[in-house]
Amino acid sequence: MSTGTSAALHRRAVVADTHNDLLCAVVARPVERWAGFFREQWLPQLRAGGVDLQVLPVFIDDPYRPEGALRHTLRMVEAAHRVAEGNADEVALCRDGAEVDRALAEGRIALVLALESAPGVGDDVELLATLHRLGVRVASIAHFGRTMLADGSSEDDAGSRLTRAGVEALAEMERLGMMFDLSHLGLGGVDHVLELATRPLIATHSSARALLDHHRNLGDTQLRAIAATGGVVCVNFFAPYLHATDHSIDRLVDHLEHVVDVAGIAHVGIGPDFVKEVLADTQPPCCEPVPGDDIPPDAYIPGLEGPAGLPLVTEALLRRGWAEDDVVAVLGANVQRLFRTELGRPA
Template sequence: MTDARRLHDEAVVADTHNDLLCAVVARPVERWASFFREQWLPQLRAGGVDLQTLPVFIEDPYRPEGALRRTLRMIEAAHRLAEGNADEVALCRDGADIDDALARGRTALVLALESAPGIGDDVELLETLFRLGVRVASLAHFGRTALADGSGEDGTGGRLTRAGVAALQEMERIGMLLDVSHLGAAGVEHVLELATRPVIATHSSARAPLDHHRNLTDAQIRGIAAGGGVVCVNFFAPYLHATDFSIDRLVDHLEHVVSVAGVEHVGLGPDFVKEVLADTTPPCCEVTLVEGVPADAYLPGLEGPAGLPLVTEALLRRGWAEPDVTAVLGANVRRLYVAELGRPGPAGRSA
């Protein structure tokens, strides 16, 4: 579809969750930049990715004792791959950096923390990590942290801990965007009660099409939109449908979130993990990411960023207007990031 490819190439495409840093740090230090250039940059270019969020995800063997050291090592890897590929990418700290990178034809990279296990309840370390370039952070993964319960602990009804409330306040002060993906249901509601600045869901689908704890309810989606935030739909097949792993089911979720939040509050949070798992999991092991579903359940053609033009084609086939397609592809996330990242709140200061 030439019209789809044209539109995709003209649009700003934003991916708010790709764990590629896990694959990068699995290489020797001297290979970090070159491995990214060889393995990931061609995929980002093929997918038209202009704005890429890089989560710092800390695997179980590093928690809790080695979490902070692992966090710092992954942040260092992000800086080195950006410095070693400065002709192609730029690590961005605020909206001006993002606009400059896009104007120069660079892919804008934004550092994020996924559940932030490295800080424990030492909330002051958020500013330390902010100084190192982190601009987005979530409070939990599937389980319990010092800040909140993840969605896998929904049965506890846990809200934010005292430290979690302080973390939200600190993030709003320094200009770090809070990510509610993976947060337990009660925790999301707590965030929406307290937040005075927009929040983001970097990789969360909708619970109405598929009732899974990793997906957001309509009330949560409306709350994020009401605060000016963006819900970025996850591409992981088992979060979209129980059995039909197809791009049509992804579009179903996108259309549902649009119907609830409005098209200006929806984005893409693919969560591409196939290559990362292949790179970081020993052949001896079988990985299950979702209860009873093998980790190799993917949408055909959308196993990695090179397949992103297929999303544009699918949306146009459904009859979406071009401005709505470009909004969801990345314009909404760009608007949010440019407005919020690195911008201090009341009593805040730049770092």
């Protein structure tokens, strides 16, 4: 396998990154700089990495919760719209699969808005419809801790399922065509969603618990069940979720191969969770360490600290002996197919 071969394959593939917190960095700028900052700081990195489809999570920092959560959620949604409007020659904010496909055909990066843990919603489930009207098409209902809808993965010892409002939120998302994101949800909540879900699910940034027993990773039973819904599991690149000490691209490939073996090649994608630059670029940091969590905040796979490094993944997969069609599927074709059939499609 030559570098030229891997580079050509990467250019040919649709690359879908289902989790990059870059909006946190955008909204830290003055409003009049939002579109320009994205163009100067992030667009070159996305282009260098070959990113064609970018999911933009709306993550709300601790200082804004709970009182300011909805206000800051709306600011981040507005920032995404201004980024798209101010860079319409390069990107498009997409509300359904047809708009994603059209953006890609035009050579623009398809942006998809997502809620991460939805603290601005609280237990007012009707606000999901409001946010759907504003373009949000993916949502999770917990982060590390407890919300009014569910417990995050760091609360696994509680063994809790969704709250009544959480059950209502799942049903409302299915009605609207807003995809339910299982990443960060506690294990009991994941299993509860899998019992109730009638539409395909996505895990936007989760790795394999069988390879590293960390609460942020998903077990084989959950991986199989997500695939059975027709959904996709997008593997997280954050090194401490991949291996305790060996923070190399080979350990990332191990997780990708394991999820493929368990869930099937059609149900795997990539959710890098590039946070190094965002953490360095925002005050306060958007993802502060959870008390008692021993994950070092500065542990990243060399070369994969940001989206410009994504061609290294293609090279590593080919070096491991993957078929080209399988590489293309995992880089983004699986997510594109899922979004084409499910994104924004009402029940």
